[in-house]
Amino acid sequence: MKFLTIKKRTLCVILVGIILICFVVGVYYAVKTTSSPKAVYTIVIDAGHGGKDGGAIGKITGISENELNLQYAETLKEICENMGIKVVMTRSDLNGLYSPLASNKKKSDMQKRQEIIEQSGADLVVSVHMNAFPLSSSRGAQVFYGLDNDLGQVLAEKIQESLHVSIDYAKAVPKEGDFFILNCTSLPGALIEFGFLSNAEEENLLVSQEYKYEICLAVAHGILEFYEM
Numbered sequence: 648m649k650f651l652t653i654k655k656r657t658l659c660v661i662l663v664g665i666i667l668i669c670f671v672v673g674v675y676y677a678v679k680t681t682s683s684p685k686a687v688y689t690i691v692i693d694a695g696h697g698g699k700d701g702g703a704i705g706k707i708t709g710i711s712e713n714e715l716n717l718q719y720a721e722t723l724k725e726i727c728e729n730m731g732i733k734v735v736m737t738r739s740d741l742n743g744l745y746s747p748l749a750s751n752k753k754k755s756d757m758q759k760r761q762e763i764i765e766q767s768g769a770d771l772v773v774s775v776h777m778n779a780f781p782l783s784s785s786r787g788a789q790v791f792y793g794l795d796n797d798l799g800q801v802l803a804e805k806i807q808e809s810l811h812v813s814i815d816y817a818k819a820v821p822k823e824g825d826f827f828i829l830n831c832t833s834l835p836g837a838l839i840e841f842g843f844l845s846n847a848e849e850e851n852l853l854v855s856q857e858y859k860y861e862i863c864l865a866v867a868h869g870i871l872e873f874y875e876m
């Protein structure tokens with residue numbers, strides 16, 4: 648009888664142990680799945696130009712818009728991802744997106760960008776560019792929205808406002824622009840000319856790490872404000 652009692656007790660202890668382990672494992676997985684939420688928002692960041700199409704060239708540093716756009720796109724991507732936004736890039740290196748066999752490389756490049764936007768499942772598109780103008784005194788970040796795209800206009804307004812309050816010389820009001828990257832989709836989109844490579848002082852700012860981070864942070868805040876509406 649004594650042997651049986653001990654055996655019963657051992658069985659009880661084992662049973663309680665198993666229940667406890669199941670409980671702990673259950674709680675662990677419940678916490679794990681609720682504490683790593685999926686990104687709620689997805690955006691496309693498009694670094695303008697690439698490959699044969701270098702875009703504008705900095706007169707002082709000789710940097711191409713292709714290269715600088717990619718640096719800005721990557722900085723903006725990092726900031727947005729830290730804010731919990733999922734980012735799809737149209738390009739992640741200096742190459743263009745055109746097919747090597749394409750006779751019209753520009754058209755092929757733009758078609759590929761449109762394809763990436765369509766397949767991204769994103770809520771909005773931000774295209775990164777640098778400006779250049781014959782008049783070297785022109786400067787300041789300018790945001791554009793696509794033709795007849797009301798939500799795009801609101802997005803552009805939010806980004807432009809955010810830039811205007813934190814970045815010197817940034818324009819106050821966005822402009823409507825006839826750009827393929829904005830018109831190829833019904834998604835709200837903003838094309839940002841971050842600054843003028845034709846203005847020496849602004850070129851020096853644009854290539855500096857501090858300015859790059861500061862201006863991309865302002866853009867990311869504008870995007871967040873758009874989402875918060």
Ligand SMILES: [Zn+2]
Pocket residue numbers: 695696702703712776777
């Ligand atoms: Zn450009």
